[in-house]
Amino acid sequence: MSARIESCPHCARGYCALMRIHVDADKCQGHNRCYALAPELFDVDDYGNAVVVGDGSVAPELEEKARLAVANCPEFAITISE
Amino acid sequence: MSGSIYGPVTDWTSDFDHADPHYNRHAHEIWSELRGSCPVAHSGRYGGTWLPVTHEHVREIAYDTENFTSRAVVVSTVIPEDPAPIGGAPPITSDPPFHHEARKILLPPFAPRKIEAWEEEVRILCRDLLDVMANDVAAGRTIDAAVQYAQNIPVNVIARMLGFPLGDQDLFRGFVHDVLEGINLDPQERQANSERLDAYIMSQIDDHIENPRDDLTSYLLNVEIMGEKLALEHVSGTIVLLLLAGIDTTWSAIGSSLWHLATHPDDLRRLGEEPALMSTAIEELLRFYAPVTMARLVAQDHDFHGCPMKTDEWVLLPFPAANLDPHAFPRADEVVLDRAENRHAAFGLGIHRCLGSNLARLELRVAIEEFIARFPRFELARGRDGVEWSLGQIRGPRVLPITVLEAV
Numbered sequence: 109m110s111a112r113i114e115s116c117p118h119c120a121r122g123y124c125a126l127m128r129i130h131v132d133a134d135k136c137q138g139h140n141r142c143y144a145l146a147p148e149l150f151d152v153d154d155y156g157n158a159v160v161v162g163d164g165s166v167a168p169e170l171e172e173k174a175r176l177a178v179a180n181c182p183e184f185a186i187t188i189s190e
Numbered sequence: 191m192s193g194s195i196y197g198p199v200t201d202w203t204s205d206f207d208h209a210d211p212h213y214n215r216h217a218h219e220i221w222s223e224l225r226g227s228c229p230v231a232h233s234g235r236y237g238g239t240w241l242p243v244t245h246e247h248v249r250e251i252a253y254d255t256e257n258f259t260s261r262a263v264v265v266s267t268v269i270p271e272d273p274a275p276i277g278g279a280p281p282i283t284s285d286p287p288f289h290h291e292a293r294k295i296l297l298p299p300f301a302p303r304k305i306e307a308w309e310e311e312v313r314i315l316c317r318d319l320l321d322v323m324a325n326d327v328a329a330g331r332t333i334d335a336a337v338q339y340a341q342n343i344p345v346n347v348i349a350r351m352l353g354f355p356l357g358d359q360d361l362f363r364g365f366v367h368d369v370l371e372g373i374n375l376d377p378q379e380r381q382a383n384s385e386r387l388d389a390y391i392m393s394q395i396d397d398h399i400e401n402p403r404d405d406l407t408s409y410l411l412n413v414e415i416m417g418e419k420l421a422l423e424h425v426s427g428t429i430v431l432l433l434l435a436g437i438d439t440t441w442s443a444i445g446s447s448l449w450h451l452a453t454h455p456d457d458l459r460r461l462g463e464e465p466a467l468m469s470t471a472i473e474e475l476l477r478f479y480a481p482v483t484m485a486r487l488v489a490q491d492h493d494f495h496g497c498p499m500k501t502d503e504w505v506l507l508p509f510p511a512a513n514l515d516p517h518a519f520p521r522a523d524e525v526v527l528d529r530a531e532n533r534h535a536a537f538g539l540g541i542h543r544c545l546g547s548n549l550a551r552l553e554l555r556v557a558i559e560e561f562i563a564r565f566p567r568f569e570l571a572r573g574r575d576g577v578e579w580s581l582g583q584i585r586g587p588r589v590l591p592i593t594v595l596e597a598v
Contacts, residue, residue: 154301
């Protein structure tokens with residue numbers, strides 16, 4: 109059951125149903141595919157390893173990009189929770 | 191081109207040899223056949239060599255640093271004496287836990303934002319090379335896209351990054367050739383070549399000690415691992431790695447991509463008309479023509495899916511074969527320029543992911559963009575037989591005669 113929040117900045121449904129992305133830092137080897145595909149969602153640290161932007165929530169219009177990032181990660185380091 | 195010291199290959203499942211001139215020229219067919227019949231082939235050559243060709247097997251070995259050591263990554267008749275876990279060219283020849291430290295110091299200079307800053311220089315370099323080639327084209331001469339173009343780009347960039355004299359580029363190419371393609375030279379000759387390379391690098395290091403500057407060599411001389419500066423052998427080993435790994439590989443990727451466009455006019459036209467395709471196209475060319483096959487040594491006797499692997503046998507790790515596995519990629523045997531889902535392993539898998547992947551990608555993309563902008567239509571000048579492919583673990587065209595059909 110999704111937690112009820114006062115005002116979700118992305119949807120007007122009264123509860124937050126945003127997709128979330130997660131990078132497993134142990135699996136990420138810095139291929140940099142996610143950052144190249146979806147810089148709105150992923151950044152890289154000084155070592156070139158991926159980190160999620162903000163809290164990892166994905167605006168609806170970026171969901172397709174998030175799925176592409178998952179499907180292009182050679183190390184299977186990115187997961188999505190919805 | 192000379193053959194293998196072991197003579198021509200008689201059977202690709204039981205007697206394969208990656209240094210046989212037939213291997214790189216027909217690699218795709220060989221891997222495809224093996225995948226259907228003998229997915230982990232064994233050959234008695236080089237003291238025993240295994241060749242897995244499925245994505246699953248290549249991936250499993252790349253991740254298994256217990257059973258497979260990186261102490262040596264280029265198959266040869268002699269196993270180098272440099273001991274694990276550091277090896278002769280850290281971090282590519284290092285195993286955990288040392289590998290992590292040796293790699294960590296190299297990651298920042300090759301991280302995306304540091305590499306993005308090189309784009310303009312790479313572009314200028316490509317344009318300068320194309321200017322010279324355009325003169326040949328105007329005079330009605332055939333150009334060689336490997337010799338006049340592809341091979342010059344990574345050599346120039348790595349020389350600048352290391353702060354080595356740009357005039358020494360021919361020398362670097364000689365070193366690369368000796369190490370990566372001189373598989374069948376006799377051990378004394380290989381040793382002499384390796385000493386020549388070490389002496390050259392030590393002279394450059396000495397110069398940087400006397401005159402420190404803002405480049406990768408001075409960076410390596412000053413950076414610390416756990417509070418201590420690197421031993422000079424570590425610095426020189428790492429420079430060997432950067433020089434060798436950075437040159438042949440990218441040169442091969444650029445050459446193979448141009449080979450593809452020269453032999454697939456529809457793809458060439460499409461890429462010219464739809465520049466937005468470039469990012470997926472580059473990944474697809476990397477998948478299909480991945481130049482690098484790494485190697486491991488078996489660390490201890492063990493059974494790998496029924497294969498009795500013995501200590502100190504070689505295992506080739508053909509990432510390009512993994513990339514062509516139909517179980518991992520739909521339409522694996524086709525180049526699909528707009529392939530959206532492309533989890534290719536061109537830069538390896540696991541802890542040894544190619545350190546220079548961001549740089550290689552940049553050089554490949556800019557090289558292709560500039561080449562097709564200047565020469566929108568071109569084809570092989572002497573057909574497929576006029577192309578010479580490299581020998582050994584790095585696969586790409588070394589002679590690539592091109593006829594330009596339209597120049598801008």
